[in-house]
Amino acid sequence: MLKIPRTRRFALRSATLPIAVTPGFESAAKEGLSSADLIIAEGSIEAVLPAGSAPDDIEGADLQDRMVWPCFTDMHTHIDKGHIWDREPNPSGDFDGALQAVRADREANWNADDVATRMDFSLRCAYAHGTNLLRTHIDSLAPQHRISFEVFSDMRARWKDRISLQAVALFPIDAVDDEAYFDDLVEVVAANGGLLGGVTHILPDLERRLDRLFQTASDRGLDVDLHVDETQDVNILTLASIAEAKMRNKFEGAVTVGHCCSLARQSEDRANATIEKVAEAGISIVSLPMCNMYLQDRHPGRTPRSRGVTLFHELKAAGVPIAVASDNTRDPFYAYGDLDMVEVFREAVRIAHLDHPLDETAKIITCLPADILQAPEFGRIQNGATADLVVFNARNWSEFLSRPQADRIILRNGMGIDRCLPDYRELDPLMKG
Incomplete structure (x- = not known):
């Protein structure tokens, strides 16, 4: 079994690194x-x-070509609603069933203790x-x-030395018309x-509501992260309107959009025109392949x-930053x-064919989402970076992708x-409500 030295200075010898996440390091690479x-x-x-060039007098571990990655960025999650399936399942497995089940559970159970317990459980999983x-x-x-x-602010303080946390308010866009609620x-x-x-x-007046959202975000110095077109309905495509609104309002903050599923249902001409607007507007996209497949x-x-899933390859080819998340x-x-x-x-590699080649694919869960989240100190292996690393017992892509590691x-x-994961039994008291 591999043992990592527990000394203040040590060497990890014969590591295999994804060059895409190792800026400044130039070396011959294969795949x-x-x-x-x-x-x-x-x-x-x-x-x-x-x-082979680490000094011999430094204590170290021979990784025997094991892959080493930086720790991961998960840029789109819902840890406030996680782990409620046992209490409020979705028998139909579809989007409408999910909306109804979450609404019922939120109204019945989401007090501060309930949300905090499930958030903490989720973060312990992510950390491990x-x-x-x-x-x-x-x-x-x-x-x-x-x-x-x-609850989130308290959790962010408690976890600050383990996971850096960001939060986005999720609400229907028409709620911007409820002045008292939106202001609060x-x-x-x-x-x-x-x-x-x-x-x-x-x-009918989506543009006006988007303008209100962007103007408010601009006035308050807030960035924007939207759920967009999470549907197979070819008639629903708000992505272009968002790009237009960002440019129309001259919004200078960061804008991220998630899902964009209906983009893949459009004609080539309409899809390409939308992608061009997204690229021009400087919008970033996150694809959620597992949930969208479900x-x-x-x-x-x-x-x-x-x-x-969205048009991952076409967006990337147009220069749109696109990553994946849980x-x-x-x-x-x-x-x-x-x-x-x-x-x-x-799963993203398999679902969206992000292989052949895999040369830069490691970016989509490391440095690329970190950059989108405006945290460029994360997701890289480079001189001076914090040694937050993941060592895998895999020497190449085939070994890496064939097992869960x-x-x-x-x-x-x-x-x-x-790396011990929390036991689901810890959540049993919450499931009996």
């Missing part, structure tokens, strides 16, 4: 993978060196799997916005260092015809999942962590 030695000192990466930067959307219909954002929501979001979000859908095109007794976890929107970004990566080693500040 985007290169051999290197890492020097770790005082919890940081002191040097990334060609394999190797995530160190996470953004969550928070259901923010009144009065839940005040309850859940207060904005105050709560601003006070808690959050982002404005929302769910867009086709409305919900989209689901009909009783009928095999799904569509994968439900989305929901064991709730009515997705019955499965564990906030494990290795699972997300493996359950035996991975997580280093935080250069020290191995306890």
Whole structure:
């Protein structure tokens, strides 16, 4: 069994690194993978060196070509609603059933203790799997916005040395017309260092509501992260309207949109025109392949015809930053999942054909989402970076993608962590309500 030294300065010899996440290191690569030695000192990466060049007098571990990645960024989650499946399942497995089940559970059970317990459980899972930067959307219909954002702020403080947390207010876009509610929501979001979000859908005056959202975000210095076109309905495509609104309002903050499923249902001409607008507007996109595969095109007794994911390759080719993330976890929107970004990566590669080649694919759960979240210090292996690393017992892509990598080693500040996952039995008291 591999043992990582527990000294202040040590070497990880004969590591295999994805070059895409190792800026400044130049070495021969095969399939985007290169051999290197890492020097770790005082919890940081002191040097990334060609394999075999680490000084012999430094204590170290021979990784025997094991892959080493930076810790992960999970940029779109819902840890406020996670782990309620046992209490409020979604028997139909479709989107409408999920909405109804979550609404019922929220109204019956989402007090501060309930939300805090499930948030903490979710974060313990993410931490054990190797995530160190996470953004969550928070259901923010009144009065839940005040309850859940207060819980989030407390959780962010408690977890600040383990996972860096961001939060986005989630609400229907038409709620911006409820002046008292929207003003109060904005105050709560601003006070808690959050982002404005929302769910867009086709409305006669969608443009006016988007203008209100962007103008408010601009006035308060808030970034925007929206749920967009999470449907197979070809007639629903609000993505272009969002891009136009960002440009029309000269919004200078960051704008991220998630899902964009109906983009894949459009004609080539309409899809390409929309993608051009997204690129021009400088919008980033996050694809949620596991949840979208679960919900989209689901009909009783009928095999799904569509994968439900967005046009990943076309967006990337147009220069649009696009990453992947977990989305929901064991709730009515997705019955499965564990906030494990290795699972997300493996399934995204298969679902969206992000292989052949795999040279830069490691970016989609590391440095690229970190950049989208404006946290460029995360998701990279480079001199001076914190030694937050994941060591895999895999030497190449075939080995990496063929197994769940359950035996991975997580280093935080250069020290191995306890990877024991929380027991679901801990949540049993919440399920008896």
